[in-house]
Amino acid sequence: MSEVALPLRGSDGSNSRVQGGGRQRTSLRRWIADAPAAYLLLLPVLVLFGFAVVYPLVQTIVLSLWDIKGLGKPRFIGAGNFLALVQDANFRQAATTTLLWTVFTTAISVGAGWGIALLCAIAPKQTLIPRVIIFAAFGVSEAVIGYVWLQVYRGDTAGLLNAILAGIGLGNLAHAWLGDAKTAIWCLIIAYSWAQTGLPLLVIFAATQQISRNVLEAAYVDGATPMGIMRHIIAPLSMPGVRVALFINLLGSLRAFDTIYVLTGGGPVRSTETIGYFMFRESFTQFKLGYGAAATLILLAAVLLVSIPAIVQRTKSTT
Amino acid sequence: MIGKSPAWIPYFTWLLAIIWVVPLVGILVTSIRPESDTLLGWWNLDHIELTLRAWVEVWGKYKLAEGFWVTLELAGIATIGTMILTPAAAYAFQFLRFPFRRTLLVIIINAFVLPAQVVVIPLFTLWRQMGLIDNILAVLIPYVGLSFAWSIYLVKNFLEDFPRELVEASRIDGCGAIRSFVYVVLPNSLSPIFAVGILQFLFCWNSLLIPLLFMRTQLPLPVVFAQISGMYDANWDLRAVAAIVTTSVPLLVFLIFQRQFAGGSIGTSGSKE
Numbered sequence: 001m002s003e004v005a006l007p008l009r010g011s012d013g014s015n016s017r018v019q020g021g022g023r024q025r026t027s028l029r030r031w032i033a034d035a036p037a038a039y040l041l042l043l044p045v046l047v048l049f050g051f052a053v054v055y056p057l058v059q060t061i062v063l064s065l066w067d068i069k070g071l072g073k074p075r076f077i078g079a080g081n082f083l084a085l086v087q088d089a090n091f092r093q094a095a096t097t098t099l100l101w102t103v104f105t106t107a108i109s110v111g112a113g114w115g116i117a118l119l120c121a122i123a124p125k126q127t128l129i130p131r132v133i134i135f136a137a138f139g140v141s142e143a144v145i146g147y148v149w150l151q152v153y154r155g156d157t158a159g160l161l162n163a164i165l166a167g168i169g170l171g172n173l174a175h176a177w178l179g180d181a182k183t184a185i186w187c188l189i190i191a192y193s194w195a196q197t198g199l200p201l202l203v204i205f206a207a208t209q210q211i212s213r214n215v216l217e218a219a220y221v222d223g224a225t226p227m228g229i230m231r232h233i234i235a236p237l238s239m240p241g242v243r244v245a246l247f248i249n250l251l252g253s254l255r256a257f258d259t260i261y262v263l264t265g266g267g268p269v270r271s272t273e274t275i276g277y278f279m280f281r282e283s284f285t286q287f288k289l290g291y292g293a294a295a296t297l298i299l300l301a302a303v304l305l306v307s308i309p310a311i312v313q314r315t316k317s318t319t
Numbered sequence: 320m321i322g323k324s325p326a327w328i329p330y331f332t333w334l335l336a337i338i339w340v341v342p343l344v345g346i347l348v349t350s351i352r353p354e355s356d357t358l359l360g361w362w363n364l365d366h367i368e369l370t371l372r373a374w375v376e377v378w379g380k381y382k383l384a385e386g387f388w389v390t391l392e393l394a395g396i397a398t399i400g401t402m403i404l405t406p407a408a409a410y411a412f413q414f415l416r417f418p419f420r421r422t423l424l425v426i427i428i429n430a431f432v433l434p435a436q437v438v439v440i441p442l443f444t445l446w447r448q449m450g451l452i453d454n455i456l457a458v459l460i461p462y463v464g465l466s467f468a469w470s471i472y473l474v475k476n477f478l479e480d481f482p483r484e485l486v487e488a489s490r491i492d493g494c495g496a497i498r499s500f501v502y503v504v505l506p507n508s509l510s511p512i513f514a515v516g517i518l519q520f521l522f523c524w525n526s527l528l529i530p531l532l533f534m535r536t537q538l539p540l541p542v543v544f545a546q547i548s549g550m551y552d553a554n555w556d557l558r559a560v561a562a563i564v565t566t567s568v569p570l571l572v573f574l575i576f577q578r579q580f581a582g583g584s585i586g587t588s589g590s591k592e
Contacts, residue, residue, distance in 0.1 A: 226324045
């Protein structure tokens with residue numbers, strides 16, 4: 001038995017030749033003996049995970065194949081919901097909005113966070129308080145963020161944005177920012193990016209603090225200026241942090257709901273509906289559950305697409 | 320260490336910080352000035368009078384106190400649930416060998432990408448059939464069930480550096496798999512368990528979509544707040560107080576534990592530094 005097992009056991013050395021068979025039997029016994037305890041420890045997790053993730057995921061796929069309106073009798077329509085979605089002008093608009101929203105909120109929040117993190121990296125001590133302030137905005141509930149920016153975008157005289165425009169002589173631009181379908185989506189993008197900047201700032205700043213002192217000191221001794229060190233050493237070495245932040249914020253933007261719900265409710269004329277909001281409206285205000293489920297699956301496809309690298313990495317590193 | 324950094328950097332970052340602090344200060348100022356004084360903007364200083372009227376009246380006007388307790392109850396139970404169940408599962412995945420171990424693990428830890436939107440429609444129909452709408456279980460089950468995707472990953476990552484010899488020694492000395500978890504691993508992994516607890520508490524406290532759909536009478540603060548913060552309601556001062564009450568606890572927890580939060584957020588999304 002050990003003769004067969006030996007090549008498979010790899011670089012374990014010559015001892016394994018003697019103990020190989022015995023060890024394998026022990027581990028096989030352990031493998032079976034551990035199973036009841038393992039499943040006992042895992043039981044509550046598997047049950048709850050099944051309820052909260054597995055069942056809904058499977059059921060979303062099933063529902064997406066049915067025509068369900070309110071309390072009426074469900075009717076199987078196969079890919080009908082998806083065909084209807086493609087032809088639905090509202091859904092097409094939601095898809096465009098999602099793209100615009102995701103690209104800009106991620107780019108602005110990670111870009112701003114990265115820039116500020118790099119500045120903070122070469123003057124860490126003097127920039128502690130501004131850093132904490134920007135990060136604190138990320139700790140405010142998303143629903144409250146909506147209200148905070150409602151005060152900025154108010155169309156009347158108490159709106160901060162209008163007041164600032166009036167102050168710099170652009171008073172004629174003042175209007176009800178959230179009531180205008182052309183400006184509402186941009187207002188939302190700014191508000192959400194503002195709230196999400198703190199995380200990239202913190203993650204990327206943390207990455208810059210991991211850079212070896214020796215590297216920085218060597219550059220200094222060789223005559224590099226702080227700004228030069230920032231551009232040529234800290235910036236490239238902060239890339240792992242940037243990638244993590246990009247992914248977190250990308251995923252967050254795709255699933256965003258709270259800020260949109262509070263700030264515009266998807267309006268005016270559905271101009272600020274992302275797919276993550278569209279499904280809510282179709283399923284829970286129009287009660288078209290199957291239609292909403294189909295839209296959710298399209299959202300899920302987008303999420304999976306951007307998550308491939310993370311999923312591959314997680315699966316690989318799992319032992 | 321890298322020479323004298325340019326003097327403009329601190330000033331410039333302070334200037335940027337103003338963009339983040341001004342909208343928040345606006346809420347605070349609005350909450351302590353009479354509404355009539357802020358009609359021309361909360362920064363308008365024509366007439367200065369501070370009042371706690373809004374802070375006193377808000378409790379009768381909106382269901383904030385009740386919402387506060389509901390939120391505390393929901394977030395508290397969900398947090399304890401996750402903190403108890405996660406370490407047991409992470410231990411099993413890390414130290415025990417059993418059929419389908421890797422398959423289950425890969426499925427669970429990759430579920431972190433799922434948006435809540437994907438699970439709410441089937442859960443809504445399921446809870447309706449089971450009569451669980453407006454029951455706290457309707458939100459607790461998804462709160463805890465969805466948390467495992469990142470919490471188990473976080474704790475298992477910690478256990479990968481846990482000395483295996485300790486576990487094996489206890490097994491050889493006659494501990495069963497469960498006793499070795501309770502007496503050896505659990506007491507030595509409290510720090511990741513608390514990090515998981517803090518994250519879970521913040522996520523659950525701020526959660527809006529799930530309670531919005533599944534609760535009818537016992538509404539947590541974000542839902543109460545979202546209902547009153549629509550564009551066409553007046554009472555800017557009262558709503559400013561409600562905003563502060565809604566976010567005070569998570570903001571405080573967040574600022575106190577910001578280090579763990581940053582580490583956790585990285586952990587939840589995949590990279591180990």
